[in-house]
Amino acid sequence: MHRPKTRSISTQDIRRDNRSLVLNLLRRHKLMSRVELARIAGLTEPAISRITRELVDAGLIAERSLAADGRPGRPMVSLGLRGEGLFVLGMDIGANSQSLCLADLCGEVVARQDLNLLSFDNPEAALEYGADRARDMLRTAGLEPGRLAGIGIGIAGAVDRSNRILLQAPTLGWENLPVADIFESALSVPACVEGRPRAILHAEHTIGIAQQKNNVLLIHLGLGVGVALMIDRRMLRGASNSAGQIGHLKVDAAGSQCTCGEFGCLNTVASGYAVLSQLGMAITSAQPDDARVGNVWLLKHAAAMAYANDIAAVRIFRSAGEWLGRTLSQLTPIFDPELVILAGAMAQIPSYVEGVRNNFHLARELPLSISTMTLEQAAVCLALDAFVFDPRLDFGRFAGLA
Numbered sequence: 061m062h063r064p065k066t067r068s069i070s071t072q073d074i075r076r077d078n079r080s081l082v083l084n085l086l087r088r089h090k091l092m093s094r095v096e097l098a099r100i101a102g103l104t105e106p107a108i109s110r111i112t113r114e115l116v117d118a119g120l121i122a123e124r125s126l127a128a129d130g131r132p133g134r135p136m137v138s139l140g141l142r143g144e145g146l147f148v149l150g151m152d153i154g155a156n157s158q159s160l161c162l163a164d165l166c167g168e169v170v171a172r173q174d175l176n177l178l179s180f181d182n183p184e185a186a187l188e189y190g191a192d193r194a195r196d197m198l199r200t201a202g203l204e205p206g207r208l209a210g211i212g213i214g215i216a217g218a219v220d221r222s223n224r225i226l227l228q229a230p231t232l233g234w235e236n237l238p239v240a241d242i243f244e245s246a247l248s249v250p251a252c253v254e255g256r257p258r259a260i261l262h263a264e265h266t267i268g269i270a271q272q273k274n275n276v277l278l279i280h281l282g283l284g285v286g287v288a289l290m291i292d293r294r295m296l297r298g299a300s301n302s303a304g305q306i307g308h309l310k311v312d313a314a315g316s317q318c319t320c321g322e323f324g325c326l327n328t329v330a331s332g333y334a335v336l337s338q339l340g341m342a343i344t345s346a347q348p349d350d351a352r353v354g355n356v357w358l359l360k361h362a363a364a365m366a367y368a369n370d371i372a373a374v375r376i377f378r379s380a381g382e383w384l385g386r387t388l389s390q391l392t393p394i395f396d397p398e399l400v401i402l403a404g405a406m407a408q409i410p411s412y413v414e415g416v417r418n419n420f421h422l423a424r425e426l427p428l429s430i431s432t433m434t435l436e437q438a439a440v441c442l443a444l445d446a447f448v449f450d451p452r453l454d455f456g457r458f459a460g461l462a
Contacts, residue, residue: 075111076451076453076455077451078107078111079111079453080450081101082101082108083115083120083141083449084449085100086139086140086141087449090140090141091139091140092139093137093138094108094109094112094137094139114455116139118145118455119142119145120145120146120165121140121141121142122139122140122145123137123138123139124137124138124140142165143164143165143168144164144165145164145207146164146165146207146208146209146458147163147170147203147207147208147209148163148208148209148210148211148212148440148448149161149162149163149194149208149211149443150169150212150214150436150439150440150442151175151194151212151439152213152256153177153190153214153216153232154216154231154232154256155216155283155356156216156282156360157435158174158175158176158178159174159436160172160175160190160193161436161439162197162203163436163444167441169436169437170201171201173193173197175189175190175193177189178232178353184237184242187237187239187242187243188246190243191243191246192246194211194246194247195246206457207458208247208249209250209448210249210250210251210252210443210446210447211250212251212253212254212442212444213240213243213252213254214253214256214259214260214435214438215229215253215254215255216229216231216232216255216256216286217232217234217255217256218300218301218302219239219253219255219258219301221252221258221297221301224238224239224241224252224253225237225239226253227301230284230319231282231283231352232352239251239253240252240253252447254442255286255288257278257286257403258288258295259438259439260278260431260433260435260438261276261288261290261401262295262438262442263433263437263438263442264433266445268431268433270290270399270401273290274290274291274398275290275291275292275397275398276289276290276397276398276399277289277290277304277391277392277395277400277401278400278401278402278431279306279388279400279401279403279404280403280404281330281332281384281402281406281407282359282404282405283331283332283333283355283356283359284327284332284333285326285330286305287304287305287306287307288304289397291395304395307325307326307327308320308325309326310325311326311383312324315329316337326387329380329383330380330387332355332406333355334380335359335377335406336358336362338376338379338380339362339372339373339376341358341361342358343355343358359405360405363405363406363408363409366409367409373411374411375411377411378411378412378415380412380415381411381413381414381417381419382416382419383415383419384415385415385416385417385418385420385421386419388400388420388422392426399426400420400427400428401428401429402428402429402430403430403431404431407431408430
């Protein structure tokens with residue numbers, strides 16, 4: 061009888077997994093005693109003592125003495141992540157904004173800079189400029205060599221996460237770009253790249269409003285409609301990395317022409333570009349790059365109009381939200397999520413959200429939440445999870461730095 065081969069688990073594998081378990085518990089609970097760690101991790105106290113000593117020696121966690129509430133005896137000693145133990149870079153790239161930040165092991169941003177990557181003639185030059193700014197940021201911060209664990213990049217486009225490339229970004233005019241390789245070569249640290257909607261959903265599931273949820277649908281709303289979908293705790297990607305994309309669903313038989321060439325797509329009635337078109341503000345005649353940038357700024361102006369209770373703007377934003385609400389009513393029984401999240405610039409506009417809620421017929425049964433996760437937080441979370449809190453943490457690389 062044929063038996064499938066199984067990978068043998070080494071002592072090194074077990075130690076690696078246990079270090080990751082302890083780091084993730086401290087990330088979630090902030091401060092824990094060794095006794096608490098042993099109980100929740102299901103490990104012996106001697107094992108926890110060995111693991112935590114390694115992590116203390118590496119400078120990744122630190123002991124903290126807590127007051128004993130006036131009781132006699134020694135203060136209670138707890139363990140917590142040591143923020144300055146490791147750092148990551150987070151970069152977000154979209155038509156509406158581009159930014160770079162440096163964050164510590166606890167995810168706290170210690171430096172941030174806006175970038176202007178769309179002023180370059182080609183995307184490679186733009187990313188090389190971004191890498192130059194990253195080096196400047198590290199020098200200014202005086203970061204100890206070796207304390208940078210990696211960089212996470214969130215980008216407004218379709219990303220092949222396994223091959224670490226940007227497939228296409230219509231709002232940027234970029235395609236087939238080895239984003240992670242460019243930054244790894246420039247900075248000599250590991251890099252990971254993800255599309256904006258999935259980066260935000262990943263962060264919400266890890267540290268935000270989707271914690272403890274196994275099935276989540278996130279709609280990212282800007283000039284276009286983007287989607288990220290998690291089923292049974294796994295991010296859906298599909299054969300062409302476009303799983304769940306609903307922007308080109310046909311929802312309006314009498315609708316206008318979409319950028320894809322078809323008519324009546326959801327993007328033509330529920331997106332930021334649809335709102336600009338209805339307001340008569342959309343730029344269509346300029347060069348593609350100029351039109352993209354111009355429409356981003358015009359959408360911000362339209363949002364300001366809605367905030368100021370401009371009657372036409374409020375009505376049109378609400379109508380766009382109604383289209384999305386009706387579409388979600390049809391789609392959620394198919395995806396069967398526990399939670400629906402609206403993210404992006406449009407999700408912050410009250411009249412748009414009102415339109416969604418009033419036409420989302422499952423709203424009473426299915427929670428609909430608004431993401432407040434920043435794009436920098438999402439990029440930082442990508443890097444921390446890929447290069448610090450993952451069991452594959454290159455512990456040997458950092459163990460001698462403390």
